[in-house]
Amino acid sequence: MSLGKNTDGGAGRPAPGRVEDVRRGNLVRILASLAEPRTDPDVRPTRADLASRTGLTKASVSSLVAELVDAGLVAESGAARDGERGRPGVGLELSTCRGVVGMEINVDYISAGLLDLGGTLRIHRTLESGNRGKSPQSVMALLAGLVADVAAEASAAGIEILGGGLAVPGLVDTGSGTVSSAPNLKWHGVVLELHGLLPGAPQGTLLHNEANCAALAELWYGHGVDFQDYLFVSGEVGVGGGLVIGSRLFAGPRGQAGEVGHVVVDPSGPDCSCGGRGCLETFAGQEAIFAEAGIPDGTASARLEQLTALLEAGNAAAISAVSRAGHYLGIAAASTARLMDLSAVVLGGHFTRMGPWIAPAVVRSLADYAPGVVGPASVAISELGQSAALLGAAGSALRSVLAAPQGLRPGP
Ligand SMILES: [Zn+2]
Structure with missing residues (x-):
């Protein structure tokens, strides 16, 4: 890469500002390399590993790492091969301090x-x-x-x-x-x-x-390893969504893309909080599901516990309410998948608690409304729970x- 050559080779004579830019760019490359997931979590990269990953010389990496250690962003970890700290054999990691x-x-x-x-x-x-x-x-x-x-x-x-x-x-x-x-x-x-x-x-x-x-958390810490192009749908009081395309969040020019909760799934459906009507949220938001399942008023977490208990007990009204939510969610997901060329759907938020009951309905709708686009194996439940956002x-x-x-x- 040219960045490494500019720093190490000394070809040409870049302006002082440019030298600083290159150095900063190289610091960022070292940090990015240390942030990459490790194949073996117990084996940390050494300075020599970083040099081979980034194409920088070992001397350059040592100087950059020294700066990052001084700044408290990188820490040395593990025993050196020769028993001394600071030698090339020492493992490096992003600081946990x-x-x-x-x-x-x-x-x-x-x-x-x-x-x-x-x-x-x-x-x-x-x-x-x-x-x-x-x-x-x-x-x-x-x-x-x-x-x-x-x-x-x-x-x-x-x-x-x-x-x-x-x-x-x-x-x-x-x-x-x-x-x-x-x-x-x-x-x-x-x-x-x-x-x-x-x-x-x-x-x-x-x-x-x-x-x-939540969609980004899924990408970085969840199903992002399985899918590159997916719709993330998060059930809360409202229904939120995020589009991940090519393993990047597509937020749209104003950051408002992926609002799947306000995709219309029934033009003659109920009024929605957004001012429209018949949006997915009016069928798959918490209020809609609790009301359909006949769960009395209370805190959202208590009502969710109640719904989960009813689902586990095989209660027909609860199962039907959640299936109905899944049916409409699948309709919105089918249209979104067609429109954006997506091949997977990840369900998060309160949908994770309803996983075994909602996923089959989502799969059925996807098969009915966009056959062959998102298969059953590509409908996944998030494992991040309430900490995703x-x-x-x-x-x-x-x-x-x-x-x-x-x-x-x-x-x-
Ligand atoms: Zn709406």
Whole structure:
């Protein structure tokens, strides 16, 4: 690669700014290489491995790694072959003493968790909270308290927080930190005070759409190893979705693609929170399923427990409600798969709890409405559960840190 040659070969005489750009680019390549999944989790790459992976010279890798170790982003690990630290035989990994915070505001809970740079979720806290119609300021104050608890715990464990990501179930503008529309929270055009969440974190906090975050978490930590092109559908109070194409999230020009919950599956169906009617959400959102199954009012988590118990007991009304949701979900997925040339569907959020009962109905609809496009083996249930959106928000922050590391000394 030309980056390595420019740095190591000395061909030509690039301007000082260009030298610094190249050095930064090489630091990012080292970090990206260390972030790659390891075939054997116990075997960490050495400086020599990094040199062969990146095409940089060993001397160059040693200098870059020294800078990353000084900045606290990379740590040496494991015994050196000659028994001395710092020799080429020492394994390297992304530091577990630096981390990022993933946060989520949903309709009936808030959560926060700490992901270390190595990609392990070290702390995870969830608080039930009926947020629908609550003022954004009061929900953000509650979240700030939860995040402060996580930060205190991280600090006690010797982990420094570098940045964070917040997932919200609605259309958002990441640049300005604005929730354009979150119908299930009844928030519209709300600018969130994100800088108050992680005071002192160099990368700050970025706002994301919850379903996009969950789709990314699936890509990075879930079924992304099995499928390259899929529709991720997340059942919550609303129904969110994300499109993964070529192992990348396709968020659309305004970050609003993949809103499968508001794809119309019955033009004469019920009114929807988005202002339209007959959307998938009116059949597969929590309210619709609970009402159809005859589950009385209560907290969402209690009602979900009740539904799961009824499904396990073979209750006909519960099974029929979930099958109906799956039928319509399959219709929306069939159209989406045709439109976007997708070959798989991953079900997340509350659909994971209904997996054995909802998946067959989804498979049937896909076979009826888009035969041969998404086979039964390509309908998968997420294993990330309720932490998916938080993991995706944290994973995005982690990638920002690795793509633009801050706090590094300027190059020579
Ligand atoms: Zn709708």
